Amino acid sequence: xxxxxxxKRNLAITGALIGVVAIVLMVLGNPGNMGFxxxxxxxxxxxxxxLHNTAIVQYMRPEIIGIVLGAFIISVIKGEFKPxxxxxxxxxxxxxxxxxxxxxxxxxxxxxxxxxLAAGDMNAFIGLLGFITGxxxxxxxxxxxFSLGRAHDVDRIEGAVFPFINIVLLFILLFxxxxxKFSESGPGSMHAPIVISLLVALIVGMAAQRTRLxxxxxxxxxxxxxxxxxxxxxxxxxxxxxxxxxxxxxxxxGFADQxxxxxxxxxxxxSMALVGLSAAMLGxxxxxxxxxxxxxxxxxxxTVLGMLIGAAFSHNAGAxxxxxxxxxxxxxxxxxxxxxxxxxxxxxITRKRSRQ
Amino acid sequence: xxxxxxxxxxxxxSHYEAVKAKRIIGSGSxxxxxxxLSSSCGTALRTELSVFMAxxxxxxxxxxxxxxxxxxxxxV
Numbered sequence: 001x002x003x004x005x006x007x008k009r010n011l012a013i014t015g016a017l018i019g020v021v022a023i024v025l026m027v028l029g030n031p032g033n034m035g036f037x038x039x040x041x042x043x044x045x046x047x048x049x050x051l052h053n054t055a056i057v058q059y060m061r062p063e064i065i066g067i068v069l070g071a072f073i074i075s076v077i078k079g080e081f082k083p084x085x086x087x088x089x090x091x092x093x094x095x096x097x098x099x100x101x102x103x104x105x106x107x108x109x110x111x112x113x114x115x116x117l118a119a120g121d122m123n124a125f126i127g128l129l130g131f132i133t134g135x136x137x138x139x140x141x142x143x144x145x146f147s148l149g150r151a152h153d154v155d156r157i158e159g160a161v162f163p164f165i166n167i168v169l170l171f172i173l174l175f176x177x178x179x180x181k182f183s184e185s186g187p188g189s190m191h192a193p194i195v196i197s198l199l200v201a202l203i204v205g206m207a208a209q210r211t212r213l214x215x216x217x218x219x220x221x222x223x224x225x226x227x228x229x230x231x232x233x234x235x236x237x238x239x240x241x242x243x244x245x246x247x248x249x250x251x252x253x254g255f256a257d258q259x260x261x262x263x264x265x266x267x268x269x270x271s272m273a274l275v276g277l278s279a280a281m282l283g284x285x286x287x288x289x290x291x292x293x294x295x296x297x298x299x300x301x302x303t304v305l306g307m308l309i310g311a312a313f314s315h316n317a318g319a320x321x322x323x324x325x326x327x328x329x330x331x332x333x334x335x336x337x338x339x340x341x342x343x344x345x346x347x348x349i350t351r352k353r354s355r356q
Numbered sequence: 357x358x359x360x361x362x363x364x365x366x367x368x369x370s371h372y373e374a375v376k377a378k379r380i381i382g383s384g385s386x387x388x389x390x391x392x393l394s395s396s397c398g399t400a401l402r403t404e405l406s407v408f409m410a411x412x413x414x415x416x417x418x419x420x421x422x423x424x425x426x427x428x429x430x431x432v
Contacts, residue, residue, distance in 0.1 A: 007391050080395045147370035212397045224371060225386040225399060284397070295395060353372060 014207040015233035019240025028192035032259025037112035038286035039103035043311035048180045052315035056186025060173040062198040065166045070205020071294025072163035083159025083296035084151035096306025098338035102274030104320035109286045110215035118241035120253035130272035138280020139223035141346040145354035159296025214288040216279035264326035362405040363422040374399040381411040
């Protein structure tokens, strides 16, 4: 087989690394079962930049900055920094928006879903079922012609802008924090030391770029081509986080009283179905979008901006779920609208492409 | 079993292009794009050089010929 063993081995190592460091970051201060959560952390950044005013979720998360810069640095070193753009940027923006809406109704991105599951949170298992269902639907469309179109090579400066924005955000965090908002209570106030978060994220960003680790891609490849390479990373994140959680006494099996979670099963399922469907259409989960943006892919950078605005909307409109009580009506409506939008978009594009 | 030197991996701009190419050539297998070829995680088509040369009139990004442990871009 073509390098399959080596790729699986590297994905297993990267997955295990992420699973362990996620628990370490939680022990060092990050919120419960939230050592890493791409959606939650982008939401915190949106709050820190005053794009929403929910006081308990505002922090300039170094983890996001570190992942982007880690992918940027390693892609430059390895000659894989290849700026590209032009693959349906506005559609990607909207898909990123709804991917975030779904994640904030569930209360976590696919990475946090695995971390929650590894801590015994069975609500995340319901979310996983929804996530798999969403990817299965997306895979159906991909198999029948869906594509957001090809990207084209662009100037290296264009590809460097998004990593540069992250350098500026880090500079502001370190030297001009008064320009930002910081939670004084709640999840936004809980964080590991900045330097440790940043260093860990740089390593994770580099490892994820080298291995192409993607929480959605592994499941998609099983549906599309019956290949189990990419899923290796997903599995090893779970195994490593599970062992780490048991070791530190953070494994609590059940649905009730899980940290930053709710037990509204229908909405855990549907919200993660929205995340899975949008991720399949976008070609990657929120983590993967950060990595691609770090590699110079402007379409993924636009997707991340869509996620940022989606987070701002979710909190300004009250669509994000509350821990314990679940989503309000506007959150439920937003998920349904997101699903209808994604399905309609997928159907229209699939029909058009299959006739070409 | 094909000679390993004749193995070709073809990359595409979308998964559907790979599906269509497999239908056109009537053989080969769909695989993840090998990491050695790209940092993208799309679908590739693995087939034999002779099959590809006989049926390469379809849309694709690049075709790579495996030569031992390395790859070279196939110019058609």
